Amino acid sequence: MSTSAIIFMAGSWTFVLGLTFWSFHRLLKDKEHFDPDGIGPKAPPKKGETEQ
């Protein structure tokens, strides 16, 4: 395989696998919702607001 093809493949796989692992990590981690009552936030939450 050429170097450029390896870079493309590695980049593609890293992106989709990274997104999958990150989203499932967040799913399975028992984090507090930033909107626990489900009535909707008054304003879109700021970055980091959902972190405990």
Add this chain to the structure above:
Amino acid sequence: MASSDAGTSHEAWGSRIGLILAMAGNAVGLGNFLRFPRQAAANGGGSFMITYFIALILLGIPLMWIEWGIGRNGGRYRKGHIPGMFAAIWKHPAAKYVGAVGLVVPLVVMIYYTYIESWTAAFAWFSLTKDYWGITTQDGMVGYLQSFQAIAPEGAKIYHHTYTPYAFFVATLFVNIYVLSKGISAGIEKLAKIGMPILFLFAIILAGVVLFLPAQPGIGATPWQGLEFIYKPDYSRLGQPSVWLASAGQIFFTLSVGMCTLTAYASYLSKKDDITLNGLATAATNETAEVVLGGTIAIPAAVVFFGVSGAMAIAQSGSFNLGFATMPVVFQQLPFGNLLGVAWFGLLFFAGITSSVAMLTPITAFFREEFGFKRETVSWSLGVLCLVFGLMHVHWLQHGVLDEWDYWAGTFGLVVVAVLEVIVFMWIFTPAKAWESMHQGADIRIPAVFKFIMTYVTPIYLLFILGWWGWVDALPILLNEKSAGGGAFNPVNGPFITLSRAIIVLFFVVAVVLIKMAWTRNKYDDRKGFVEVDHSGEAA
């Protein structure tokens, strides 16, 4: 809660992981393992991958969130179907009729998709019994496939009974309807919890086997050359609109957006349930199945046994030849090849059934919610309908009726639905309300840039695709200047094509009449909207 006692009773997902698996199962389909590698190989490899990821970010993931948002918002009013979901957002008499397309498209696709799904069940059985063992050439396996489909040319060798494709279709449809009749939690969620792990297990086994295939005598190619075939950068093709359209189309089909199934599944969520993280996890799971596993099996295997130029020719000849002719030839050269064949076709079967079951969910919800029918009654009645029109595909496959339905419902129809969804949710509902609605109960914050993307970029992207396809494909196909399956129009197929189009139109007319009856029966006021119900089924 899941009950079938009354048509109006509300169902719910049993667990969050079950919901994700069902949503991902709905998205992961035959296209992940057959269509994706072929499209990537035929559209410049690396160039395709660049445009593919751009389409994922600008089109796929935004549409995923929009569909989850429309669905859950509809669920607030116990509407699991697009006519009701649109009417809940757009308080105008036309909204419900515009949504009729959301009942017709998934029903039409389900009918022919189940037939294709039955091929995978049949070939899993043929692999287990080594029925095609000894047919070691690509052309020979194409003949075997045509024999099974009962479309072999006159004088060609026949391997199957006439009733074989009918039997597998009926059996596959029966399994679909049985799962559907069991409901959301006990049927669809259970199927996903069993089917998705098996699907991933089979895919990982096959990808592992393919990646370690040795070069074959006389061919000399390795599986890594197959991966190079997909990932080789070819920047010159980035300037070609066809590459951008092919990648946008692939993103569209692979995520099942426009099929109205994501919206139907999301309607069984409460407003306290997250949709932002769930939607992202669904898209990510589908992409892993497609990019990492789908790209690693069929094309690299074909390269090892047919060489790079041979694999290119096979990819150009179509997804079905790659899956149903090439792979069986490959399996015959490998130890435990029949079991690998079972794994391959079993993987396709589970990918198919978790999608096809979802396609009947919107229309099932419509009859249950609006007419109060029992789930079992609706499911088995739809089963009879699918059987009647599905047999038409089995019987007239050679006359292009499947290609016709696939084009108008499974290709053009999906984009039409998606355009309507974006307009209704982002423009009519307004971006601010849509954004707030998506963040109800959310676990993650969607980056603010996506509000702009969903409001402007995604709809313009979709309208461009619709316009381009309408001009280049839809119009010539409608005027019988070319065939929906590609190639020149065959006048012999004319009456069959006309009949197949007339049936789609008939479905649409019936859907409009049924919507009218439902609104009259339930005394809905188009201008006032629906009464919100809480998750237990009581009016809020």
